[in-house]
Amino acid sequence: MSLVTFSNVGLRYSTGPEILHDLSFSLQKGSFHFLTGPSGAGKTSLLKLLYLGKRPTRGLVNMFGKDVTAMPREQLPAMRRQIGTVFQDFRLLAHLSAFDNVALPMRIANVDEEHTRRNVTELLKWVGLGDKMDAKPPTLSGGEQQRVAIARAVIARPKLLVADEPTGNIDPEIGIKILYLFEELNKHGTTIIIATHDDDIIRRFGHPQMRLENGTLVIPPQNQKVA
Amino acid sequence: MAAKIFQKYRYDIALESGAGAHLVAWVTGLMVFFMTLAFAVNIGLANVTKNWVSGLSGSITVELRAPAADKDDDTATSEARKQVDKKVAALTAMGGKHAAVTSARALEDAEVRKLIEPWLGSAMPADLPLPVLVDMKIKPDADMAALKKDILKAAPGATVDTHDDTLADVSTLVNTARVFVLLLSGVIMLLAIVAISGIVRAKLAIHHPEVETLHLIGAHDEYIARQFRHHTLKGTLKGALCGVAAMIGTLYAIGQTTKSIDSAMLPDVTLAPQEWALLVIAPVLIGTMIAHFTAQKTVLGALKRLG
Numbered sequence: 001m002s003l004v005t006f007s008n009v010g011l012r013y014s015t016g017p018e019i020l021h022d023l024s025f026s027l028q029k030g031s032f033h034f035l036t037g038p039s040g041a042g043k044t045s046l047l048k049l050l051y052l053g054k055r056p057t058r059g060l061v062n063m064f065g066k067d068v069t070a071m072p073r074e075q076l077p078a079m080r081r082q083i084g085t086v087f088q089d090f091r092l093l094a095h096l097s098a099f100d101n102v103a104l105p106m107r108i109a110n111v112d113e114e115h116t117r118r119n120v121t122e123l124l125k126w127v128g129l130g131d132k133m134d135a136k137p138p139t140l141s142g143g144e145q146q147r148v149a150i151a152r153a154v155i156a157r158p159k160l161l162v163a164d165e166p167t168g169n170i171d172p173e174i175g176i177k178i179l180y181l182f183e184e185l186n187k188h189g190t191t192i193i194i195a196t197h198d199d200d201i202i203r204r205f206g207h208p209q210m211r212l213e214n215g216t217l218v219i220p221p222q223n224q225k226v227a
Numbered sequence: 228m229a230a231k232i233f234q235k236y237r238y239d240i241a242l243e244s245g246a247g248a249h250l251v252a253w254v255t256g257l258m259v260f261f262m263t264l265a266f267a268v269n270i271g272l273a274n275v276t277k278n279w280v281s282g283l284s285g286s287i288t289v290e291l292r293a294p295a296a297d298k299d300d301d302t303a304t305s306e307a308r309k310q311v312d313k314k315v316a317a318l319t320a321m322g323g324k325h326a327a328v329t330s331a332r333a334l335e336d337a338e339v340r341k342l343i344e345p346w347l348g349s350a351m352p353a354d355l356p357l358p359v360l361v362d363m364k365i366k367p368d369a370d371m372a373a374l375k376k377d378i379l380k381a382a383p384g385a386t387v388d389t390h391d392d393t394l395a396d397v398s399t400l401v402n403t404a405r406v407f408v409l410l411l412s413g414v415i416m417l418l419a420i421v422a423i424s425g426i427v428r429a430k431l432a433i434h435h436p437e438v439e440t441l442h443l444i445g446a447h448d449e450y451i452a453r454q455f456r457h458h459t460l461k462g463t464l465k466g467a468l469c470g471v472a473a474m475i476g477t478l479y480a481i482g483q484t485t486k487s488i489d490s491a492m493l494p495d496v497t498l499a500p501q502e503w504a505l506l507v508i509a510p511v512l513i514g515t516m517i518a519h520f521t522a523q524k525t526v527l528g529a530l531k532r533l534g
Contacts, residue, residue, distance in 0.1 A: 051443060052443075053443055073531075074447070074448075077442070077445050077446060077447040078445070080442075080443060080444065080445040081444075081445030083445075085443060085444070087443075091436070091440040091443070093239060093240075093241075093437055093440065094241070095238075095241040095244065096239065100237065100239075104239065104441075104444060105444050105445060107239075108441070108444060108445050108446045108450060109445065152444070
């Protein structure tokens, strides 16, 4: 069953050149892919389409059974709440504590505060930030900020997890631990797509790759291998 | 409700810090300050008119020219005085008898002096010839033409002042001033709306990255607008309370200062407790509502345009 389907999708920013061309693929529910490709190939742009940060300039995108290409903007928040995103620049809110940053998706979804507190505390302990729950992002190291961003992306158990270089700033041991967390989520049905340059991680976890070159998908997803 | 508004609120957007965090409070404070002033002037003018109208309507003043003193002939002076007294007696007698008059009373010299004091000052010479004034209270449905005729019959040469012209002039002047003050309040409110809308837009631009992040993790416009609304409401309430307090203080100071000025030209403007209450509540309520709805409309409109 396809969770995400792209049909002849193209993307350009404003009046600039087309960054992504004729992308056609689908991601099966529960699949796990690494998105690879050289810098400037369009990985971040593809991820933007996946986390609904952008809409395609042509083609069709279907997510969770709904056409998002022409979806009214009032319906987008509900769609986005089913997607967890680890942004390349983390996008943490600097004046909020690590705890409050991670709790955001649950508070936005109006989950009760006690449940939120329990889950956020548990997850922050799991990513090794149990003693930094009250720390503000500017006081955390790059790796710690990345772990907060990852915790925020997974806290609401999204249907689709999109991560842009999630292990880029953290030491290998923590990186592997984070990947195990993603695998755990994947086992519970979350579809995962991770943009990475880390060959060790790709080899170690052995999930199929999608490869982008010059805005074109040269290796499409392998949907036959679903976890 | 106020306690709930002022209690620690968790903003996902850093609206409480940075440049311009308290601009809304300043703008609302100034708006409420001037609105309270406009309201006070309006209420004051209404009271002045009411006092003057109630003092003058329902009465007429009959004026008898002062008996001219003849330096060389005391008998002539005394005769002229007698004539005037006779006319006064005839006029005051009308009080109990005439169908249109309920009462009639000749004003004492001291009262007449007090009336002309604003123009001549308090140091009037003791031998200043004063007109004789008879104040007549008349019935509401009195036939003024007939009454005037009867008065002139009883006191030939008297001048009858029905105060109609004075009342009309005063009313026109005061009503024009009140309309002007109301228009001024409207302009102040309009300026405040424009300023608050600009501040909210600037805040949205400053906090655009945070707003975008919230959108991307699933926040809907209302969730974001609620934070701006709360921040604006809090700033507005603070500003409005400060503005109204400052104006009440100013009015009190003006009241204390003018109290010591001994001038019969200045009308006595005293506000009733319910007018003071209106003066405190109305500008705060109006100012707060204007800021609140302006913020709400501006944020939702701007978020919609973000796409």
